[in-house]
Amino acid sequence: METRKLLLTFVKNVVERPIVYNLVKEFDLVINIYRASISEEEEGYMVLDITGPTKMIDAGINFIVSQGVTIDNAQKSFRWDESVCTSCSNCLTHCPVNALHIEDRKTMKIVFDQNICIDCMGCIPNCPFGACGSIFQD
Amino acid sequence: MTEAWIDDVLAYSGIAAVDLYLGATQLRHNDPANIDYPGEFKFGGGHVIEKLIRGEELQLFALSYGTDEYPLKELRTKFTIDDLNQATMVNPRNCYQNYNVAVNTSNKTIYTYLGKLKPNMGNMTYSSAGQLSPLLNDPVYRTIGIGSSVWLAGAQGHVYSEGTQHTSAVVRTANQVPAEGAGTLALTGNMKEMDGDFVRGVSFKGYGVSIALGVGIPIPILDEDILLKTTVRDRDIRAQVIDYSIDYPMETGKVLATVNYETLKSGIVNILGRDIETASLSSYSMALKIAEILKAQIRDGNFLLNKPYQPLPPNQSMKAMKAGK
Ligand code: SF4
Ligand code: SF4
Numbered sequence: 107m108e109t110r111k112l113l114l115t116f117v118k119n120v121v122e123r124p125i126v127y128n129l130v131k132e133f134d135l136v137i138n139i140y141r142a143s144i145s146e147e148e149e150g151y152m153v154l155d156i157t158g159p160t161k162m163i164d165a166g167i168n169f170i171v172s173q174g175v176t177i178d179n180a181q182k183s184f185r186w187d188e189s190v191c192t193s194c195s196n197c198l199t200h201c202p203v204n205a206l207h208i209e210d211r212k213t214m215k216i217v218f219d220q221n222i223c224i225d226c227m228g229c230i231p232n233c234p235f236g237a238c239g240s241i242f243q244d
Numbered sequence: 245m246t247e248a249w250i251d252d253v254l255a256y257s258g259i260a261a262v263d264l265y266l267g268a269t270q271l272r273h274n275d276p277a278n279i280d281y282p283g284e285f286k287f288g289g290g291h292v293i294e295k296l297i298r299g300e301e302l303q304l305f306a307l308s309y310g311t312d313e314y315p316l317k318e319l320r321t322k323f324t325i326d327d328l329n330q331a332t333m334v335n336p337r338n339c340y341q342n343y344n345v346a347v348n349t350s351n352k353t354i355y356t357y358l359g360k361l362k363p364n365m366g367n368m369t370y371s372s373a374g375q376l377s378p379l380l381n382d383p384v385y386r387t388i389g390i391g392s393s394v395w396l397a398g399a400q401g402h403v404y405s406e407g408t409q410h411t412s413a414v415v416r417t418a419n420q421v422p423a424e425g426a427g428t429l430a431l432t433g434n435m436k437e438m439d440g441d442f443v444r445g446v447s448f449k450g451y452g453v454s455i456a457l458g459v460g461i462p463i464p465i466l467d468e469d470i471l472l473k474t475t476v477r478d479r480d481i482r483a484q485v486i487d488y489s490i491d492y493p494m495e496t497g498k499v500l501a502t503v504n505y506e507t508l509k510s511g512i513v514n515i516l517g518r519d520i521e522t523a524s525l526s527s528y529s530m531a532l533k534i535a536e537i538l539k540a541q542i543r544d545g546n547f548l549l550n551k552p553y554q555p556l557p558p559n560q561s562m563k564a565m566k567a568g569k
Contacts, residue, residue, distance in 0.1 A: 192444065192456065193529040196359045198511070199367035199521040211509060214528035231284070232360055234446035234525065235456070 109157040112167075113178040115241065116150040120174045126152075133166040134158060141242070151183070151241045182225040183240040186218040191237035197229035206238075245319075248306040249273060251292050257306070261314055265334075266292060268445075268455035282355045282450025290455030291445030293333075296325050297397070298440035331435040333396065337407040338459055341379035341426040342483055345370040345503060347520065350489035355450020358525055361488055368485065368513055368520045373531035374478045374505035378461035379427045381474045383420045385412070387463050389552025394431055395460035395538045397442035400547060401433025403556075411562040417482060419473055423502070424484050427556060431459065442534070458530055460538040462549050478505035485515060495564065 129135045135158040144150035156163055171177065186206070193216040197206050205223035208214055230238045245257040248264050252273040255264040270289035277283050295302060301322050310317045325331050347368045348354050348361035355361075358369040374380065382388045392403045407428025415423040435443075442458030465471045484499045491498040501515040508522050541547035 192527040194456075194525055194527045195523045196369065196525055198523045199362070199369075200360070208511065211511070213532060214509065214524075216529075231449045234359070234448055235444055236447070 107157060108160050108163060109155050110163055111155045111181065112153070113181045113183070114152045114154070114170065115176045115178055116144060116152070117174065117176075118146065118148065123173055125170055125173055125175060126154075128169065129156060129166050133162045133169065135162055135166050143241075149241070180220050180223075182220065182223055183242040184223055184225050184227065184230075185239050185241060187237045187239070188218070190235055191216055191233075192235050194235065197233050197238060200228045200232040202226060202228060245306040246308050248304065250304055251287075251295070251302050252305075253287075253289050253292050268293060268335075269452055271453060277452075278450060284449060285447045285451070285453045287447075288445065288453030290453050291447075293435075293455060294440055294443050294445040296331065297435055297438045297443045299324055299326070325436060332432060333399075333401070333435050333438070334404075334430075334432050335457070336405075336430045337409060337428045338431045338457065339378050339407070339427075339429045339461070340372070340409075341377070341383070341428065342422045342481065343370070343372055343425050344484045344486045345508065346488045346492075347485055347500065347515075348489045349487045349500075352489075354489055355448065356488050356492075357448055357451050357454065358488070359523065360449060365516075365518055365520050368508075368515075368522045369525060370483060370508050370522065371525040372483070372505070373526055373528050374481055374509065375476055376528065376531040376535060378459065378463070379429070380421060380476055380481055382461075382463050382470070383416070383422060383473055383476075385427060385556040385558070386470055386473075387466065387552070388429070388461055389555045391550065391553040392461065393548065393550050394429075394433075395458075395462075395534065395541070395547065396431055396433035396438070397458050398439035399433040399435070399437035401431055403429050403552070404432045405430040406556050406560075407431075409562055410557065411560060412557060413559045413561045418480065419476065421476060421481055423482055429556075442530070456526070458534050460534040462538060462542060462547070464549050478509060481505045483508070 126137055129137055135156045137154055137156055139154045142152040203222050203224055205219050206216055206229055209217050227240055248255045248257045250266055253270050255266040257264055266289050268290040272287050301324050304321050304323055306319045308317050345368060346358040346361055347365045348363060349365055351363045353363055390403055390405060394401050407430045410428045411426050414426045417423050444456045446454050446456050463474055482502045482504045485501045485503055486492050487500055503513050507513050511522055513520050513522050
């Protein structure tokens with residue numbers, strides 16, 4: 107037996123499929139949902155853990171992915187929208203780990219490294235342009 | 245119309261029967277502002293202007309007292325920029341020449357239009373493209389004047405006046421680069437020709453809403469002196485560091501230090517014996533992009549330069565509003 111923590115994100119049209127039901131019914135997994143937001147209008151998410159034999163967990167995860175659900179391996183809720191970002195740089199002094207940073211000081215372009223991000227949300231209220239957000243906040 | 249709101253943002257209607265002014269820093273109706281300090285200021289006039297330029301649908305709600313020829317007393321309708329005969333941007337202060345740099349020496353966080361300033365000089369913010377800023381490349385306004393064509397968020401606009409707070413009588417350093425906040429420009433352009441990527445509503449936590457605009461101004465190289473001045477580099481531009489916790493609100497005029505743009509853009513500035521992280525509110529990378537777009541338009545003959553019909557006032561100082569009794 108094993109327990110695995112997952113952050114799932116759903117696109118609009120996946121929302122209606124009975125994914126959790128199938129994890130229980132078809133794969134015999136124990137599901138614990140901690141936090142979820144699912145609506146028909148927008149992207150949804152679910153934070154859960156699943157417990158069961160490793161083989162069944164893997165099969166369950168394969169099933170979820172086949173249904174069009176994305177497993178966020180980084181398990182982070184923070185989202186940076188590059189198309190909205192102007193590279194002003196105001197967020198930089200509010201990111202404690204330099205996940206948002208400048209690589210080339212000639213162009214002053216902002217880049218984001220998801221691996222470093224600690225999901226602290228420090229940048230969100232400090233982005234005047236609304237490029238920083240979290241799927242846990244509306 | 246005697247009162248009007250666009251997407252719930254109050255517009256000024258005291259101009260003519262069916263004309264409106266919408267201000268970029270106007271808050272949305274019922275915005276709690278700083279009642280629950282620091283407020284979020286999620287949406288306001290700047291955001292409405294961005295939506296309008298992006299061609300999105302907006303709601304107009306207007307009231308009137310009714311007259312014989314305008315009997316309608318209430319109107320609620322949806323519209324886009326295509327439904328308007330004219331949509332003109334009139335922007336009384338842009339392109340601040342060498343605006344100051346903000347820090348906070350107090351022991352509590354403060355919220356300003358230069359962003360959130362951490363206590364004990366925990367960060368430092370500025371807002372200028374430095375060596376790409378138009379008025380820093382034409383420091384005594386030899387080619388930029390009233391009537392000059394400007395690239396305003398994709399439209400070909402022009403300078404219609406000196407900007408508010410225009411102060412040309414300032415201390416200047418080598419090559420007449422101002423050593424403090426100096427000239428400004430009032431710009432206008434046709435919003436129907438603008439690109440929403442360069443007109444952005446902004447929200448400053450604890451402060452308010454505003455707008456960020458992309459502006460590019462061509463400088464014709466007519467002689468050596470003009471050429472020399474356009475070679476200004478970040479290291480030649482020194483800005484004043486002001487304490488926004490005390491000296492700015494109390495108008496003491498005190499300058500903590502001066503710092504050049506090369507250092508500001510390096511990300512760390514050392515003043516008063518401390519290393520301080522820096523950040524900008526304006527975007528240098530957007531400024532670079534605009535310079536390239538404008539260069540291409542001029543090369544292709546799509547953007548024509550012109551001679552201003554009147555210079556900007558050369559010797560002007562600024563005064564503060566008289567204090568109340
Ligand atoms: S969420 Fe925190 S760590 Fe991640 S980018 Fe924003 S400030 Fe940096
Ligand atoms: S504050 Fe926002 S717009 Fe500015 S660089 Fe950071 S993410 Fe981009």
